[in-house]
Amino acid sequence: MVANGTTDPQHESAGAWAKKYHLASRTVMESILRPHDLGPTQWYVLHHLAMVGETSQRDLAGLLQVERPTLTGVVSALVRKGLVVQEPSSTDQRQKMLRLTRAGAALWRKLPDPIALILDTAFDGIAASDVETTAHVLRTATGKLQELLSKGTPS
């Protein structure tokens, strides 16, 4: 989307470019995962379960920074495909623990790592210090926006 009053595309704000970068990287990730019939969030769930092991849905929602209802949908898709099992925790009947099935672990081993590919492609050839500056600026900017959100947002 056009950022602001400015219409010269070369001079759009860092904010507008963050959005475009995000959309492009999501599109790349989707096109890499499509042949495996997985969405990006599904991939992140498998990634976490493969790396860390059994995890509750609650914890996973926090780690993946999505809301619980979103994770409900993602997890039920993975369960439907037989990649993940979901069972009540033995200590707290409210919580459901997730882990990979044998099929899920087997699929994981064959899967490419879209995040590594994206980062390698996107930032290849750019000075490391510039990439660091970018991460720093975006981290700071994100912090300020979250601060704005936590204080009531003015209309």
Added chain:
Amino acid sequence: MVANGTTDPQHESAGAWAKKYHLASRTVMESILRPHDLGPTQWYVLHHLAMVGETSQRDLAGLLQVERPTLTGVVSALVRKGLVVQEPSSTDQRQKMLRLTRAGAALWRKLPDPIALILDTAFDGIAASDVETTAHVLRTATGKLQELLSKGTPS
């Protein structure tokens, strides 16, 4: 979302931060616009019609970088609320021209500018040169990802 093998949140990649920044800014924009019962894309449409005047849906889709079916939905929401009128172009019966109604123009005058607020908040106090570096890095990275997409994406 967690970027990669790394779990230390201070050391996530520029890519991960671009995503977080984007999500935070979208959330701020939504929370500013919610009291006015508008979504971000609806705001951009009003913005354009208020600034530039009568525009065809085709041109608007290009300017806003969304697909035509997406704009169909956004525009029909605005028409339903009585903020925008949609009528066939006199010179090309395929095209529909959009313009603000009196109510749409009146609402526009009362609306805050969420983009200005977000940019002011997010990048306030950060060195202008660093913000420029960020825009440059993200622009370059986005270009590389789009290049990757246009060549067939490997699995």
Added chain:
DNA sequence: CAAATATAGTTAGGTAGCTAACAGATGTCA
């Protein structure tokens, strides 16, 4: 201990985006 409160997950309904397929209007050219 019983009642109130908090937490985990689901369901319902919404927004915003996409692609594919289509209808109608316009353009091209043999």
Added chain:
DNA sequence: TGACATCTGTTAGCTACCTAACTATATTTG
């Protein structure tokens, strides 16, 4: 001029996210 191609917008059906409201369990507390 008539047939074919292209363009514009819509519809249908998908993904992925959100909030609000619900159910069922745990926990806190009077």
